[in-house]
Amino acid sequence: MxxxxxxxxxxxxxxxxxxxxxxxxxxxxxxxxxxxxxxxxxxxxxxxxxxxxxxxxxxxxxxxxxxxxxxxxxxxxxxxxxxxxxxxxxxxxxxxxxxxxxxxxxxxxxxxxxxxxxxxxxxxxxxxxxxxxxxxxxxxxxxxxxxxxxxxxxxxxxxxLALADLSVAYTGKEAHAAAAPEQGRNAGDAVTVAQVALGLLRQHLEPGQQLHGIVSEGGVAPNVVPAHTELLYYLRAPDADSLDRLRRRADDCFAAGALAAGCTHEVRVVSPPYAExxxxxxxxxxxxxxxxxxxxxxxxxxxxxxxxxxxxxxxxxxxxxxxxxxxxxxxxxxxxxxxxxxxxxxxxxxxxxxxxxxxxxxxxxxxxxxxxxxxxxxxxxxxxxxxxxxxx
CATH class of the missing domain: 3.40.630.10 (Zn peptidases)
Structure with missing residues (x-):
């Protein structure tokens, strides 16, 4: 026809x-x-x-x-x-x-x-x-x-590419950044360590895997130790299985930031996973x-x-x-x-x-x-x- x-x-x-x-x-x-x-x-x-x-x-x-x-x-x-x-x-x-x-x-x-x-x-x-x-x-x-x-x-x-859309929130403790920094737990440092770990991970990504993100919340003032920060990250991979493997590696990097800085962290799924x-x-x-x-x-x-x-x-x-x-x-x-x-x-x-x-x-x-x-x-x-x- x-x-x-x-x-x-x-x-x-x-x-x-x-x-x-x-x-x-x-x-x-x-x-x-x-x-x-x-x-x-x-x-x-x-x-x-x-x-x-x-x-x-x-x-x-x-x-x-x-x-x-x-x-x-x-x-x-x-x-x-x-x-x-x-x-x-x-x-x-x-x-x-x-x-x-x-x-x-x-x-x-x-x-x-x-x-x-x-x-x-x-x-x-x-x-x-x-x-x-x-x-x-x-x-x-x-x-x-x-x-x-x-x-x-x-x-x-x-x-x-398959996609995971994530928010990673870090919680530390405020303190005066000059007068009593030892009283604080710096959630900004947690973000820094996590991003360094993710950057080093890039050398070992499988073909087609990607990760990229931004700091959506980084603190309120230079003289206040940040107690609340947030990363927004996208993880991508050729298929769902590869994405699952990447997610496990990335989760370790997010956790490393919290551990190093003495903070807690929570990973939240922003959007439902996208399939390839x-x-x-x-x-x-x-x-x-x-x-x-x-x-x-x-x-x-x-x-x-x-x-x-x-x-x-x-x-x-x-x-x-x-x-x-x-x-x-x-x-x-x-x-x-x-x-x-x-x-x-x-x-x-x-x-x-x-x-x-x-x-x-x-x-x-x-x-x-x-x-x-x-x-x-x-x-x-x-x-x-x-x-x-x-x-x-």
């Missing part, structure tokens, strides 16, 4: 680009993306989608559906921004492309026998919105999920063909695993059901994600083209899936197996 999914995207181009720019102009942080959700759901509701908000007990999560086919296609929208940097990860593009793909599929929903579900997922940068929504049943009947992320390159089979991306091979191939048809120049297949993204809660989705998270390229002038220059690039003409091409490629991928009897049966069987509690 050959369907024109490009025409509905182009017909909505002005609205999609305006949506992308509007979200970009008003960046909102994790779990507080109220204006962005209103903009997305208003447009989808006006186009005939049935909107539910909030969902999964999350104020800024939503779903919007059109069609009644047995094959449920989930198109994930992200819209949270970064502190101080705004949309330096291009989530405005992700959100607008998701809406565009949904509109294109909705135009052919009856012919394809699909239900199109836009899944509005908050707190990707920190907080794990998709993890929470996955655990709370939002993806239970979804046969395949997809989204597209902007970047400097086009990558069909994008991969990512495991893109579905068939969907990746279908997306690659769609992107090539649009004139996109994609990173060669043999180089994809050498260019992992950071980490994403979409990885957790890919461990449960067939899903993809390709990268749509735009001209960033050499900037990469999480840089101010990348944020500026996300409302250029190249970014607007990425919105339209990303929407078209996702819609074409979903249409190809729905039109292929064998693949359609495969993903529907997956839904049935999950409902019976059978792991895939």
């Amino acid at each position: 050959t369907l024109d999914v490009r025409a509905p995207v182009l017909a909505a181009a002005a609205d999609l680009i305006a949506l992308s720019h509007s979200i970009h102009a008003e960046p909102e942080l994790a779990f507080a993306e109220h204006r962005s959700v209103a903009k997305l759901t208003e447009l989808l509701g006006a186009r005939g989608f049935e909107v539910r908000r909030p969902v999964a007990g999350l104020d800024t999560a939503f779903t919007a559906e059109c069609g009644s086919g047995e094959l449920v296609i989930g198109i994930c929208a992200e819209y949270d921004a970064l502190p101080g940097l705004g949309h330096a990860c291009g989530h405005n593009i992700i959100a607008a492309a998701a809406v565009g793909a949904a509109l294109a599929l909705a135009a052919h929903a009856d012919a394809l026998g699909v239900t199109v579900r836009v899944i509005g997922t908050p707190a990707e940068e920190t907080g794990g919105g998709k993890v929470l929504m996955l655990e709370r049943g939002v993806f239970d009947d979804v046969a395949a999920a997809m989204m597209v992320h902007p970047g400097p390159l086009d990558i069909a089979g994008a991969t990512s 991306l495991r893109p579905d091979p068939w969907l990746v191939t279908a997306y690659r063909e769609a992107a090539l048809d649009l004139g996109r120049v994609l990173l060669p297949v043999e180089m994809e695993r050498a260019h992992p993204l950071g980490s994403t809660d979409m990885g957790n989705v890919t461990t449960v059901l067939p899903a993809i998270h390709p990268v749509i390229g735009l001209d960033t002038g050499g900037a990469v994600t999480h840089q101010p220059e990348f944020a500026a690039a996300c409302i250029t003409g190249s970014a607007d083209a990425a919105v339209l091409d990303g929407a078209t490629a996702l819609a074409a991928t979903a249409a190809a899936l729905a039109s292929d009897p064998a693949q359609r049966a495969r993903v529907l069987d997956g839904v049935a197996s999950r409902s019976r509690g059978v792991c895939g």
Whole structure:
């Protein structure tokens, strides 16, 4: 079945680009993306989608559906921004492309026998919105999920690293730093020792493992021995097993700081663990063909695993059901994600083209899936197996 999914995207181009720019102009942080959700759901509701908000007990999560086919296609929208940097990860593009793909599929929903579900997922940068929504049943009947992320390159089979998001709080004892330092227990020293230990650990990390962090609380005044400090750290690894090994080594470094400084410490998980991306091979191939048809120049297949993204809660989705998270390229002038220059690039003409091409490629991928009897049966069987509690 050959369907024109490009025409509905182009017909909505002005609205999609305006949506992308509007979200970009008003960046909102994790779990507080109220204006962005209103903009997305208003447009989808006006186009005939049935909107539910909030969902999964999350104020800024939503779903919007059109069609009644047995094959449920989930198109994930992200819209949270970064502190101080705004949309330096291009989530405005992700959100607008998701809406565009949904509109294109909705135009052919009856012919394809699909239900199109836009899944509005908050707190990707920190907080794990998709993890929470996955655990709370939002993806239970979804046969395949997809989204597209902007970047400097086009990558069909994008991969990512597993992530642990940690807070490490140290507690010591205040004292006058000059008059009675011997009375204090310096939580700042605990942070210093822990960071030195982590720095030395880097020599012995396994391939693909990473760790990086900041001091989020370091004391109140130079003449007061710090009694309360905090580290925020990300640990990353190629997969969950490697991440577990790294976590054990890092925990020893955190504990070393407390022991050396005579303090206590507490390690707290800030976000649910993010799994590595495991893109579905068939969907990746279908997306690659769609992107090539649009004139996109994609990173060669043999180089994809050498260019992992950071980490994403979409990885957790890919461990449960067939899903993809390709990268749509735009001209960033050499900037990469999480840089101010990348944020500026996300409302250029190249970014607007990425919105339209990303929407078209996702819609074409979903249409190809729905039109292929064998693949359609495969993903529907997956839904049935999950409902019976059978792991895939």
